[in-house]
Amino acid sequence: MKDLRVGLIGCGFMGRTHSNAHRRLNNFFKLGHRSVLKAICDTNAAKASAFAETWGYERVETDWRKLMEAGDIDLVDICVPNFAHKEIAIAAAKAGKMVICEKPLALNVAEAREMVDAVEAAGVPNLVMFNYRRVPAITLARQLIDKGRIGRPFHFRAVFLQDWTISADVPQGGDALWRLDVKAAGSGVTGDLLAHNIDCALYLNGPITRVVARTETFVKERVHQLTGKVEPVGIDDACIFIAEFANGSLGVFESTRYARGHKALKTFEINGADGSLAFNLEEMEYLDYFQYAGSDSDTRGWRRIHVTNSEHPYMDKYWVPGLVIGYEHSFLNTLADFVAGIESGSPAQPNFRTALQTQKVCEAVLQSAKTGQWTETGVEL
Ligand SMILES: NC(=O)c1ccc[n+]([C@@H]2O[C@H](COP(=O)([O-])OP(=O)(O)OC[C@H]3O[C@@H](n4cnc5c(N)ncnc54)[C@H](O)[C@@H]3O)[C@@H](O)[C@H]2O)c1
Secondary structure, three states, X not given: OEEEEEEEEOOOHHHHHHHHHXXXXXXXXXXXXXXXXXXXXXXXXXXXXXXXXHHOXXXXXXXXXXXHHOOOOOEEEEOOOHHHHHHHHHHHXXXXXXXXXXXXXXXXXXXXXXXXXXHHHXXXXXXXOOHHHHOXXXXXXXXXXXXXOOOOEEEEEEEEEOOOOOOOOOOEOOOOOHHHOHHXXXXXXXXXXXXXXXXHHXXXXXXXXXXXXXXXXXXXXXXXXXXXXXXXXXXXXXXXXXXXXXXXXXXXXXXXXXXXOOOOEEXXXXXXXXXXXXXXXXXXXXXXXXXXXXXXXXXXXXXXXXXXXXXXXXXXXXXXXXXXOOHHHHHHHHHHHHHHHHHHOOOOOOOHHHHHHXXXXXXXHHHHHHHOOOEEOOOOO
């Protein structure tokens, strides 16, 4: 068993999900490596110290550059806000470290390209944490599509709805609210929420070739937490776009943080000539399947697959059939595939280059929202 010595940067929400995955990796997956939690880094020293205690990191740093110089770090795991991804990932690659980076890969396509160049020039294993691919029901959807169960696809539709920024009193910027500050986040719901749906779309239905979009910023000014001043809001609060896929199907995507009553309603549906598949994150252990081809008309109908059998993706790693796993396991499954990819030489996806394609779609969406025109994405998959 080899050590995979981890330096994790950012001990917020994602720092917790990634740390949990590292800690539990070898409890559930048989691998040739085990994660060793060497260093936790956060600019907030007190938060980092408490985090080290909770999760069992050996040491605390407040400057991520220390991890690059450290001889005892193999993998840099980036869980900081979007604005800091590029500099850290490039430095890690140059230092010869493996890199896992949170999504979206970068603030924009230009940055994402630099990051791809850096990891490819260094030849280091790299992955972007689009974790939803490894929700077993979504992985199963991909397997069923690959088996031809829905036939020729016609439609892909996806939403990601939240409601936490409706109040004009919510400030922007700084701790916890960096997502509302365009300089820190790059965009609003497009990069934060739709990036997940776009990654799932590319994974399930192939390249998106062009898009037309409409975005809206409902609250135009908010107090900035760092300056204390009322400043213009530069993010998209809501985004709706139509997409064309290379396979000839059409896509509809919607995301907002103004859908009163919704906290994380993430759904998709794909309709093909021979069947349809539907997923809802609020009931993530299910995949809904409508089988047309090969079914009898008197029993034809939507069926709910309880994705908990041992032959379902990842489920043989956990409990007995019928018992569910949760959100956190999507990170564990992703980390396990990343490590297995290092060991097999067949790298896990989405790597930086694949995540660049999602970034291209996001940028085309934002561009289209400005011009009102159909916009080519330039996706290469
Ligand atoms: N995969 C997912 O489903 C998912 C979910 C949420 C967030 N994310 C992504 O994860 C990243 C982090 O989001 P979060 O929700 O964990 O944020 P967060 O605000 O909860 O935590 C970010 C942490 O990073 C620290 N930090 C900021 N700049 C730093 C720097 N330069 N050096 C060291 N530490 C720094 C902050 O002090 C904070 O503790 C973002 O890119 C976000 O888009 C992904």
